[in-house]
Amino acid sequence: MSGQQARRTRLKADTVGGLFWVAGGLWIAWEGRELGLGTLRDPGSGLILFWVGLAMAAMSAVTLVTGFLARPAAAGEWADWHGLEWRKLAVVLATMIVYAGALEPVGFIPATLVLMAVLFRAVEPQPWHVVLLGALITTTVVYVVFKLGLGTQLPDGLLGAG
C-alpha cells in the first residue's frame, strides 16, 4: 500500500471513528446531565461525565471534519481491511463467547478441552491428533497449575470435578 493510499485509508477511517465518538461523547454528556451537574460549590455526580463527554464530542468532531474535508474518493480507501480473515476472527471470538457461557454449566475440564481443540484448529489447521493431544495436555497443565497449585476456583459443572 503506498503512503498516499495509507493516508486516504486513515482519513476515511477518521470520518467513521469521528462520527462514532461524537455520538458517544454526546450520549455521555447527556447521561452526565441526567445524573445532575450540581453547583461549582457542590459538584454533582454527573459533572465530570458531562464535561468529559462534551470534550470527547468536540475533539472527535474536529477529527471528523478534518477527515471528511480531506477525504479523497479513491479506490483502496479501505485497504487497512484488505486481507482480513473474517472467518478466523469470527470463529475465535465465537468460541470464546460460547466458552464463557458454557464454563459454569458444563464445567472447566470439558469446556476447556473443547475450547482448546477449536482454537488449535482455528488459528491454523493442524492434524486432529495434534489438536486433541494439545488440548488434552494444555487443559491438564492449566488445571494442575491453577486449580491444584494456585487454588483458583474453577467451575465443577457436569463432572463435579472441575
Added chain:
Amino acid sequence: MDIWQSLALGFGVALDPINLAYCFLGVFIGTLVGVLPGIGPVAAMSLLLPVTFNITPEAGIIMLAGIYYGSMYGGSTTAILVNIPGEAASVITTIDGHQMARQGRAGPALGMAAIGSFIAGTLAIVGLMLLAPPLTKLAVKFGPVEYFSLMVLGLTILSYLTHGSMLKALVMACFGVVLGLIGLDSISATPRLTFDRLELIDGIGLVPIVMGLFGVAEILVNLERELKRSIVEAKITGLMPTLKDWGMSKWALARGSLIGFFLGILPGGGAVIASFLSYAVEKRISATPERFGHGAIEGVAGPEAANNAAAGGAFIPLMTLGIPPNVIMALLLGAFMVHGLQPGPLMMTRNPEVFWGIIASMYVGNIMLLVLNLPLVGMWVQVLRVPYRILFPLILMFCIIGVFSVGNAIFDIYVMIGFGIVGYLMRKFGYEGAPLVLAFVLGPLLENNLRKSLILSRGDFMTFVERPISAACLGLALLLLLSTLVPWLRAKRQKIALDETA
C-alpha cells in the same frame, strides 16, 4: 531511620526465601514474555495479578515488578536474534542488534544488552533510593488541587507522546475517564452508567480491560498477519563484549541510563520513548554515525540501558506521589490497592518494609536476570521456536482463566472479549490503548480531587492557577496542547511519538 538502615530492612525482606522465590518467578516470567512476541508485560502482569491475592503484599509486588523489568531484558534477546522486538521498548535494538547477529556477533550483542541492562537497572535503583525520600517530603505538600493538575499533566504528556493523532489519544483518555467512573459515585453513592446491572455497581475491573485491549486484541490482529521468524541459527559463543566494545559503549551506557531514568520519572513517559531518544542521541553525537544501522554496538548499549533505567525511574511517581506514570505502574497501583496499601508520601513511613523491600528486591532481581540472560540464553532461543499456532491459543486461554480467577465472574470474561473487539477496532481506526488505560485508573482519582478542590475553594476555579505547583502543571499541559498547532513542533512530535503499548 537513615538510608542504610532502611536498605538493610529492605534486604531483610527481599532475601526472605519466599520473597526470593517470587522475585525469581517474576523475573523469569518477565524474561519469558519479553522473549515471546505477542504477549507483553502488561498482559502478563494482569494475568498474574490474581495470584498475588493469596500471598503477602511484598511478595506480590516484588513478583509483578520483576515481570516488568525482566521483560525489558528478555525483549532484547528476540530483537537481536529474530529481528522482532519481544516488547515495544526493544524495537530500536532490532536495528543494530540484529545486524550484529547477522555479522556473527550475536554473543557480544546479547552480552552488552544484558550487562548494559544490569548496569542501568542498578543505577536506576540507586537513583530511586536517593530521590524517593526527598520527593516524598515534597509530596506531603500536595493537596487535591496539585494532584488534579499533575494527573491532567500526566494524561496530556502520554497523549502527546502517543503514536498518531494527539486528538485521538485525548479522546481515548476521555473514554478511559468515563469507564473509570462507571459504578457507584464515591461521594454520593449514586450509580452511574450501570444500566441496572448488578455487576457494574462496583465498576469495571482493570484486569478484563487490560487483558482485552492488550492480550486478546493483540492476538486478533496477529491472526490476520503472516508472522515469520528468522532465528539466527549460528551457535552463540563469546557472550562477553571485547575491551574495544566496552570502550565504545561506556558513555552510551551512561547517557542511556540518565535519559532513561529521567524519562521514566516523567508522567506519561516510559521505556519506549527513552530507548528511541537514547538511540537518536548516540547517532547524533557519534563521530561515525554511518555505522548505525549496520551493527554499531552503541546502538544496542544506549537504548538497552535507557529502557531498563526507565523501568526503575517509573517507580518514583508511584511510590512518592501515588500516581502511576504509565500503564504498567497503573497495574502495580491496582496490586497495592488490592492489599489495602496506598502508595504515596506516607508509604515510606507506614509500610517501610514494603517500600524498601521492593527496592532491595530490584537489586536482587537484576542479578538474577544477569544469570538468566547470559548463561541461559540458549534456553530462550528454544522458547522462540514455539510456533504461533500453539502460542496464540495458549495466550487466549491464559487470558480467559486469568480474568476469571480475579473474581470468579463469568461477566468479566465477557467484558474482556468486548474490550478485545474494541482494542482490535481501535488499532484498525488508529486509536491507542495506553491513554485509555491510564485514564481509566486515574479517572476516579481525578474526579475525586477535582470535586474536593472545588468544595474546598467554594467553587473558585482560580485555586488551580493560584497555587504554584498546580499552575506549573496546567501551564505545561496547555503548552503541550498548543504546541500541536505549530507545524514545526507538530512535525517534531510525530518524530518522537511512539506506540508505548505494542
